[in-house]
Amino acid sequence: MAGRTLFDKIWDAHVIRDLGDGWALLHIDRHLLHDLSGPPALAEVTARGLQVHDPELVFATPDHAMSSQPGRNGLTYAPGGRLWTALRDRTRAAGVRLFDLGEPGQGIVHVMGPELGIVLPGLTVVCGDSHTCTNGALGAMAFGIGSSESTHALATQTLRQQKPRRMRIRCEGSLRAGVTAKDLALHIIGKLGAAAGVGHAIEYAGSAIEAMEVEARLTLCNLTVELGARCGMVAPDQRTFDYLRGRPLAPQGDAFDAAVAQWRLLASDADAVFDREESIDVSVIRPTITWGTSPEHAIAIDDRVPDPQAVSDAAQRETLANALDYMGLRAGQPIAGTPVDWVFIGSCANSRISDLRAAAEVARGRHVAPGVTAWVVPGSENVKRAAEAEGLRELFEAAGFAWREPGCSMCVAANGEQVPPQKRSVSTSNRNFVGRQGPGARTHLASPAMAAVAAIAGCIADVGSLA
Numbered sequence: 001m002a003g004r005t006l007f008d009k010i011w012d013a014h015v016i017r018d019l020g021d022g023w024a025l026l027h028i029d030r031h032l033l034h035d036l037s038g039p040p041a042l043a044e045v046t047a048r049g050l051q052v053h054d055p056e057l058v059f060a061t062p063d064h065a066m067s068s069q070p071g072r073n074g075l076t077y078a079p080g081g082r083l084w085t086a087l088r089d090r091t092r093a094a095g096v097r098l099f100d101l102g103e104p105g106q107g108i109v110h111v112m113g114p115e116l117g118i119v120l121p122g123l124t125v126v127c128g129d130s131h132t133c134t135n136g137a138l139g140a141m142a143f144g145i146g147s148s149e150s151t152h153a154l155a156t157q158t159l160r161q162q163k164p165r166r167m168r169i170r171c172e173g174s175l176r177a178g179v180t181a182k183d184l185a186l187h188i189i190g191k192l193g194a195a196a197g198v199g200h201a202i203e204y205a206g207s208a209i210e211a212m213e214v215e216a217r218l219t220l221c222n223l224t225v226e227l228g229a230r231c232g233m234v235a236p237d238q239r240t241f242d243y244l245r246g247r248p249l250a251p252q253g254d255a256f257d258a259a260v261a262q263w264r265l266l267a268s269d270a271d272a273v274f275d276r277e278e279s280i281d282v283s284v285i286r287p288t289i290t291w292g293t294s295p296e297h298a299i300a301i302d303d304r305v306p307d308p309q310a311v312s313d314a315a316q317r318e319t320l321a322n323a324l325d326y327m328g329l330r331a332g333q334p335i336a337g338t339p340v341d342w343v344f345i346g347s348c349a350n351s352r353i354s355d356l357r358a359a360a361e362v363a364r365g366r367h368v369a370p371g372v373t374a375w376v377v378p379g380s381e382n383v384k385r386a387a388e389a390e391g392l393r394e395l396f397e398a399a400g401f402a403w404r405e406p407g408c409s410m411c412v413a414a415n416g417e418q419v420p421p422q423k424r425s426v427s428t429s430n431r432n433f434v435g436r437q438g439p440g441a442r443t444h445l446a447s448p449a450m451a452a453v454a455a456i457a458g459c460i461a462d463v464g465s466l467a
């Protein structure tokens with residue numbers, strides 16, 4: 001028998017029944033709920049006269065529609081208040097554990113799952129949210145699902161799924177100073193295109209991944225859905241085990257060591273065959289930022305925005321021209337030096353403690369440029385408390401950044417916090433779609449260090465360019 005990939009091994013271990021044609025009924029180990037997708041799925045279970053099958057495998061937290069205003073509660077943003085109340089009522093009725101506002105554990109769902117040890121190697125993890133792929137960084141098979149799937153999973157703890165093709169992206173070499181997992185992710189999407197992963201589960205491998213801290217792997221896997229793949233993963237290794245040891249919901253003591261022995265077996269076999277293989281030399285990557293309205297519109301900081309006239313395909317030419325127009329940029333202009341109005345440091349892509357430290361390193365002893373509004377929104381209550389304990393809040397506030405409460409905030413503007421029309425934002429989030437941060441808002445995706453540099457410089461600028 002040919003060797004198996006990491007994905008194959010987890011898939012095989014969860015098949016309850018082979019349904020033919022590549023379809024199978026899978027056992028689901030963890031189901032995460034947030035304030036937008038959780039309440040309707042829970043309501044539908046009840047409406048059908050069903051019950052949550054395994055409430056102890058389901059975990060909930062409010063994140064999307066919650067105000068990030070200091071001192072907020074669930075009602076501060078009124079439309080979110082209805083969702084907050086529904087999530088509280090329905091999780092309580094179903095016996096599902098809720099990590100509520102102000103409690104350790106609350107946060108962006110894809111930040112709190114790994115942080116609490118809810119997500120573990122080898123598990124199947126679902127959530128009604130496309131960035132569930134983030135969790136694959138721990139060696140889990142994690143993917144976003146739709147609302148009827150969420151209802152199905154709540155009622156049965158199973159899901160009917162079609163096995164995706166397997167793709168491996170080998171990342172070899174060393175990242176240059178100032179180049180992060182975010183730059184790598186944007187570089188990969190820019191190079192392969194936003195549809196490269198459609199129909200595939202992606203495994204990131206190679207020396208650059210082995211050298212990468214777990215939080216950086218979470219960032220990389222987070223952007224997998226922007227490659228079109230539902231699932232991105234990294235084989236669990238010693239870094240993973242060290243990250244997970246002692247997490248409150250991970251196995252403890254001897255049980256943890258026994259689990260590690262099993263987790264070590266999950267890595268793809270040396271003779272495993274992937275349907276597609278890509279190779280990236282990470283040593284050539286420069287700090288990377290998007291110029292347009294798709295994550296694939298990624299360029300190096302010292303590049304120029306493209307000229308649509310140089311593109312032969314008419315449809316592609318129009319897409320680029322529209323993106324330039326929306327973004328208020330001129331064909332061929334250097335991206336560096338473009339003035340910015342807003343900076344958002346947050347989102348499930350980049351709001352963990354290592355992200356905040358990277359931004360703080362830039363902000364230390366400097367000040368946000370006049371006319372720039374800069375926010376730091378920690379990814380979770382635990383990240384917020386850890387950052388405050390090490391003085392990052394004071395550091396950011398002294399530098400003129402606003403320090404906010406944890407949640408999705410301006411990543412998707414579902415809590416009413418928006419970048420104003422035609423204003424330009426550098427954001428550490430993962431989507432720069434038209435209107436993503438508010439109607440007419442212009443979003444440039446970048447790393448935390450790049451975002452902090454933009455806040456200080458008042459324009460898009462290279463990391464390390466500050467005096």
Ligand SMILES: CC(C)[C@H](C(=O)O)[C@@H](O)C(=O)O
Pocket residue numbers: 036037064128129130131144412
């Ligand atoms: C609102 C939610 C369902 C959505 C998602 O699925 O990803 C959001 O988190 C996003 O990032 O666009």
Ligand code: SF4
Pocket residue numbers: 063064108109110129131347348349407408411412429430
């Ligand atoms: S932070 Fe942004 S990308 Fe992540 S779950 Fe929230 S809205 Fe989606």
